[in-house]
Amino acid sequence: MEQNRILASYYIETAYPLEHAAEVMAGEQSTGTFISVPGETPELQEMHGARVVSITELESVDHPSLPGAKVPKQSGAGAGYRRAIVVLSFPLDNVGPSLPNLMSTVAGNLYELGEFSGLRLIDLELPDAFANKYPGPQFGIEGTRTLSGVHDRPLIGTIIKPSIGLHTEDYGPLVRQLAEAGIDFIKDDELCANPAFAPLEQRVRVVMDEINRVADRTGKKVMYAFNITGDIDELRRNHDLVVKAGGTCVMACVNSLGFAGTAYLRSFSELPIHGHRTQWGAMSRSPLLGMSFTVFQKLCRLAGVDHLHTNGLNNKFSEDNATVARAIQDCMKPFLGGYPVMPVLSSAQWAGTAVPTYEAVQTTDVIMVAGGGVLAHPGGIAAGVRSVRQGWEAAVQGIPLADYAERHEELRQAIRTFSK
Structure with missing residues (x-):
């Protein structure tokens, strides 16, 4: 060229x-x-x-x-x-x-x-x-692994649910349970940014108090992606709230901010930027309109996101597994000589989706965000976290999920609950 x-x-x-x-x-x-x-x-x-x-x-x-x-x-x-x-x-x-x-x-x-x-x-x-x-991702895969302390396996994460409506005081007990369960990553839902009933400033304080308290006791500090999406003049203030509280990640809805707004956030960010692709369906669902994810992920990487949502296999949305696998693989390809970004798998994810995911993409350099797959596990949140890890262990070792579940109760319970 x-x-x-x-x-x-x-x-x-x-x-x-x-x-x-x-x-x-x-x-x-x-x-x-x-x-x-x-x-x-x-x-x-x-x-x-x-x-x-x-x-x-x-x-x-x-x-x-x-x-x-x-x-x-x-x-x-x-x-x-x-x-x-x-x-x-x-x-x-x-x-x-x-x-x-x-x-x-x-x-x-x-x-x-x-x-x-x-x-x-x-x-x-x-x-x-x-x-x-445009310098691109500041942390990418390796920086995210360093900050989270997770190596040689996917980051196992979840989303705060209900997506919207929880009040500030509701966050503490839920985050405490998740941190004590050994989860690696938690994110705000894209619907929750700075609502009056859970203002970002208060939410950051409550969440980080719990995360830091558990980290002091266990040595593991959960990465929490706070949704700081807002008007351009709010981004630096919102980012600084998270930094001051000792947070290790911020989340931005790329299409809401625009690529220029996201690049502006990258220009001063001291933390990984978790890129959410809200409105993606409007840009992509028609095969003869909009743009491909191949293009979108390049633009997001150029703007400077460190993580990028790709959807997950066997998801609740309209994209088939081949499309999702291709999106994950697109994120893994070097762009402009590098620009490493960490794919984020979400939507109806649970322990069982680890096997087809690994078969399709052959990498563990991902964040698997399981909402219901962790929070709704019949054995509780800690069992939900363990079940997703066990699903990935089976996938990487090439052991059929049912066989691995014979020796792992949490995985067995997950199969009974979520495979339906």
């Missing part, structure tokens, strides 16, 4: 000839508009115009995937809608190493163009100038 160019790959669907559709994309997102204008010289186009790098034709379909698409005037009924992979190249000088302006260029107005009945950004390659501007 040329060092002064940005490469963006798209999956498109159109009733127009593919070459025409690709040129419309390139023109719309660089020097062109619907008609030539004064000043649009060949020299300007050469320096600042987007280029069509390649077009790979795929299948055709009879009906448009999205409403509102136009068809060529000369097109007859039944002409069909062509699908293809289109790669465009944009000059870095148009954008500069800027996440907000990158998004305006590689996404921008493309999704609204009438020539397309489907368009999805599926990959992105960036020049080194972005790495020089």
Whole structure:
């Protein structure tokens, strides 16, 4: 890739000839508009115009995937809608190493163009100038393991439940039980940031008092991801509350803050940033709209998150296991020479999902966040934590879950409760 160019790959669907559709994309997102204008010289186009790098034709379909698409005037009924992979190249000088302006260029107005009945950004390659501007994850996998004291296995975590509605005084007993149970990681739910009935400042104080008290006794300090998502002018104050209390992680809802807001948090953060992907379904659920997780995780890593939600296998949401496994594997691939980020598995996770997860991704460099899989274990919270660890032990050792459960009561109880 040329060092002064940005490469963006798209999956498109159109009733127009593919070459025409690709040129419309390139023109719309660089020097062109619907008609030539004064000043649009060949020299300007050469320096600042987007280029069509390649077009790979795929299948055709009879009906448009999205409403509102136009068809060529000369097109007859039944002409069909062509699908293809289109790669465009944009000059870095148009954008500069800027996440907000990158998004305006590689996404921008493309999704609204009438020539397309489907368009999805599926990959992105960036020049080194972005790495020089954005340092990326500060802690990543190794830093998270150092702060949590967990090595050679996944971090076992949970989410505060109920997601919203607990009052400040309700947090202490629950966090105490979880810390005493030996859990590695706890996170706020994304719904709970700074509500009047459990203000962040009070919640941080209550939670960290319990975590520090247990740590003084056991030597193990739980990592707690406080949801500090808020308006931009609140981020530093919220972050500093956690640092002052001795916390070791903050959580940010990336799509709520935006990539620039997340990068701003990274610019002063002294703690790992736990990246949540709220609103992801709106960006991804249609296969011919939005963007792929391959692109999203690169942007999140560039913005500086240290952990990133990928969904979990056998989840309660719409993504199938192959999609989730690919998301986890995407996070493991080097980007811009590094940028290590720790995948976070969540949604209906319990001891039994460890086996298919390990079979699919062959790594323990993950945080498995089991809400009900820990909190609703029939043997109690401590048994829930042990059961998830036992599930991973069976997975890594290649022992069938039922066989391993014969020697581990907590796992046996989990199978009876959650496998239904």
